[in-house]
Amino acid sequence: MDVPRLSTSTLDDITPGVPVGVRRPDTAIGIVHLGIGAFHRAHQAVFTEEAMAAEGVGSWGICGVTQRSRGVVDQLAPQDGLYGVLERSDREVSVRVVGSVLEVVSAAEQPELVRSRIADAAVGVVTLTVTEKGYRREPGGRLDLRDTAVQADLAGTAAPETAIGRLARGLQRRREENGAPLTVLSCDNLVGNGEVVRTLVADFCAALPAAEGEPLWEWVTSNVSFPSSMVDRIVPATTDDDREQAQHLMGLRDAGLVVAEPFRQWVIEDHFAGPVPAWHRVGATLTADVAPYEAVKLRLLNATHSLLAYTGALAGYETIAEAVRDETLAAAAASLMAEDALPTLRRPDDLDLDDYQRSVLDRFANPALRHRTTQVAMDGSMKLPVRLLGTVRDRLRAGAEPRWAAMAVAAWMVYVARGRDAAGRALPLDDPLADRLRAAAAGSDGGLVERMLAVDEVFDPELRDSEVLRSLLAERVEELLVTR
Structure with missing residues (x-):
């Protein structure tokens, strides 16, 4: 018998007792995430779902942006953004369905939508998990202006190819359309990751023609914050055996399943440009010094x-x-x-x-x-x-x-x-x-x-x-x- 696939239309078929993230009537996109891989789905997206539940709001739904492959789009779009987190310890295994991801977008195929989402005044946070190499840095830590993709993003004649290019072009449109403040929060394993992103955006602006880059950076310095954060959770690659076990537990097929250990930690610098989800109410630590x-x-x-x-x-x-x-x-x-x-x-x-x-x-x-x-x-x-x-x-x-x-x-x-x-x-x-x-x-x-x-x-x-x-x-x- 063909097992139904996880989606909003099949939730009634899920095994009783499996926790399901409930989407409120007011659920809307308030976060854009660049690099929606397994780690984000097992970590920040879980914290965000729980924060919305703790606050009783739905305004922090996530638009996840794939940086390269459209694989995550193919996994999650037919499932209306829903996916399972299979939590494994040495004693037990459990599964939950996460519903905080409302939209998954391929940056390569829908660059205008990505830019529009970052520019949207209803979006208060942009988060990133693009890995160390995704920042396109020189050994000294500055933006690698010799990188051909970075050069193309600076030229602006085609859709941005890099994470910093996509972010900077989105900030540019935000400044032009509404000027609303924004928090940009890196969740990658980089020392001082917030300052890293701030510096790279500054480098990008400085490399633009002065008439374009100078007013953009002036606006960024007044309206965009770049807090640092530290994230921790072991998220191994999902296997076919994992998918089979999750299907047995939830009664539905899940192409977007991620696997994680029970432990999770998130430490965030308390330096925001505006409202953010109530992550501190569900286990995240806010601190002046990460x-x-x-x-x-x-x-x-x-x-x-x-x-x-x-x-x-x-x-x-x-x-x-x-x-x-x-x-x-x-x-x-x-x-x-x-x-x-x-x-x-x-x-x-x-x-x-x-x-x-x-x-x-x-x-x-x-x-x-x-x-x-x-x-x-x-x-x-x-x-x-x-x-x-x-x-x-x-x-x-x-x-x-x-x-x-x-x-x-x-x-x-x-x-x-x-x-x-x-x-x-x-x-x-x-x-x-x-x-x-x-x-x-x-x-x-x-x-x-x-x-x-x-x-x-x-x-x-x-x-x-x-x-x-x-x-x-x-x-x-x-x-x-x-x-x-």
């Missing part, structure tokens, strides 16, 4: 994730849970946090960092998530500088040897250079600098560290010239090559 929370997450959780991804993949482990069950790798992960990262952190008052470290390994050990090592290993050239190299730099400046952080960096180098695990199986190199990295890695094992340190998109001169770091990396690379 930086300490951000550093904790990047240097403890994300850095450890990367260490386990590269060492685990090289050892032949398919998932992070398998890697963390390896006593040697688990000990390395714990040492990275306690010995290298922890001394560099400013502790938030409401976080017990000893408990946080334990929770990191407990979360990674959840076998129900099946978070693949090679998935976490993606985009290493973008992730290492924000997850690991800050810790390395701080410890070197303190006169210490960051042995465990160096182990993670060395494992990345070997992952790039060898491209195979201990059993000889190929490891994918999914990275925007893949060709550059392969060229650097090619050659003798003995020169690998020097060649990889010369990749200036990843390593700055301070790190490249450190004899201590070079020695640590050479030692770790040799160990990894021998054990393989």
Whole structure:
């Protein structure tokens, strides 16, 4: 028998007891989200749905914008934006239906609609999850004006191709049509992500002809806020087995299903241009300073994730849970946090960092998530500088040897250079600098560290010239090559 597909017309067929996000009669679009992937649907969209319920309003529905592929449009449009979140712990599995996404738009196919949505005075927030590489930055952090897509967006002769181009052109129309204030909230794993986006928008405006860019930036500085945020939830890729289990639980087919762990965290800088959803009423933390929370997450959780991804993949482990069950790798992960990262952190008052470290390994050990090592290993050239190299730099400046952080960096180098695990199986190199990295890695094992340190998109001169770091990396690379 053909199982009906999830949509507003089939909700009466859903299994009794499955929570369903209720859309109020006044539900309308108040948020535009750039980059509507699995993470947003399992994190910010869930917080937003719960915030609308807590406030008793429907004015914060989401227009989700796909940046490249129209895959999410095909998944969610026939389902009226509805989708399930399959929550997995090591003890139980549950599913809920989220209804905060009202519209899904392909930026490539409907650029005018995207621009109109950002310009709409009823929209009070634009959020972003476009990944590190989606910001099109130079190694120094500024907008890469040599990028051909950025150049095309500045020319304005065709539909914008980049996230910053789409945002800036939407802000331009908003200024022209109504001038309503707007909060732009990045939810990507970037240090000071709010300031990152603000700087990139400023760079975009500065690169426009003065008569166009100067009044736009003047308006932005007075009417648009760019708070920083820190987000945390493990959201592995959805599998056919996940979809089958969700169908069994809800009684409906769901092409837009996402999978997540029970844990979720959102810390947001309390700096808004106007009203925002009542996220603070449903678990989000509003704070004047996101930086300490951000550093904790990047240097403890994300850095450890990367260490386990590269060492685990090289050892032949398919998932992070398998890697963390390896006593040697688990000990390395714990040492990275306690010995290298922890001394560099400013502790938030409401976080017990000893408990946080334990929770990191407990979360990674959840076998129900099946978070693949090679998935976490993606985009290493973008992730290492924000997850690991800050810790390395701080410890070197303190006169210490960051042995465990160096182990993670060395494992990345070997992952790039060898491209195979201990059993000889190929490891994918999914990275925007893949060709550059392969060229650097090619050659003798003995020169690998020097060649990889010369990749200036990843390593700055301070790190490249450190004899201590070079020695640590050479030692770790040799160990990894021998054990393989």
